[in-house]
Amino acid sequence: MLRGGKVGLRARHEDDIPILRTELFDDVVNAARAEGGPWRPITPGTKDPRLFTDDTKEGHVPFSVVESEGGTLIGSATLWGIDTHNRSAHIGLGLLPSARGKGYGTDVVSALCYYGFAVRSLHRLQIETLADNHAMLRSAERNGFVREGVLRSSAWVLGEFLDEVLLGLLVEDWKPDAKR
Numbered sequence: 036m037l038r039g040g041k042v043g044l045r046a047r048h049e050d051d052i053p054i055l056r057t058e059l060f061d062d063v064v065n066a067a068r069a070e071g072g073p074w075r076p077i078t079p080g081t082k083d084p085r086l087f088t089d090d091t092k093e094g095h096v097p098f099s100v101v102e103s104e105g106g107t108l109i110g111s112a113t114l115w116g117i118d119t120h121n122r123s124a125h126i127g128l129g130l131l132p133s134a135r136g137k138g139y140g141t142d143v144v145s146a147l148c149y150y151g152f153a154v155r156s157l158h159r160l161q162i163e164t165l166a167d168n169h170a171m172l173r174s175a176e177r178n179g180f181v182r183e184g185v186l187r188s189s190a191w192v193l194g195e196f197l198d199e200v201l202l203g204l205l206v207e208d209w210k211p212d213a214k215r
Contacts, residue, residue: 037098037150039142039212044098044112044150047088051099051108055086058131059111067193068165069129093117096150100128100143109134112143114151122158124151128171140174145212148178152206159205165190166198180204 037044060066060077067074077086088097094117100110110130117124126147130139144162151157162180164171176182180202188196 037146037154038103039146041103041137042109042139042142042146043101043103043106044143044146045101047086047097047099047111052086054108054131055099055111059129060086062132064193065129065132068168069127071163071190093119100130100134100139102139109139110143112147114147114155117155117157122156123161124155124157124159125161125163126151127162135170140170141177144174144178144180148204148209149211152209153211157206159203161204162202163199164202165192166200172200172202175202175204178204179208179210181208 056077056079059069063074094115096114096117098112099108100112101108108131110128112126112128114124114126126144128140128143128147130143148160151160160180162171162175163186164175166185172182181204182200183203184201186199186201189199190197
């Protein structure tokens with residue numbers, strides 16, 4: 036398990052799936068804002084890649100996010116689009132509604148940076164998020180990510196076009212958390 040100040044990132048467990056399905060992916064507004072595509076329901080029993088781990092896929096590493104104390108499931112995090120030639124990847128996360136606003140997002144981003152830079156030896160990590168996702172923007176910037184641009188009206192979300200912010204962090208600008 037990867038440990039942060041308040042969170043741990045661990046492998047996805049079978050009993051995480053119903054909670055993540057109900058609290059993250061069945062929520063139309065949350066899922067539509069996070070997915071980069073139209074919301075679609077997840078049929079129970081299917082092996083939807085948003086929930087199930089395919090250990091043969093090298094370019095996608097999903098984690099379940101748990102509280103450090105007690106191990107309670109609080110969300111999902113992913114290093115995706117891993118490009119081993121250019122040594123880059125994207126990061127993303129989703130916190131359960133009950134876990135939002137408690138500083139967990141900053142710790143999740145920190146743990147994903149550790150995984151990407153220290154464990155996977157990547158050179159660049161990237162985040163794309165909606166311009167009004169202030170929590171993700173704060174979490175990214177607290178971890179050293181720099182706003183590199185705005186993709187104007189690039190995301191169609193529930194009937195309107197929204198701007199996306201592109202943020203990047205290079206390994207030489209990363210300041211690892213000494214608590215690991």
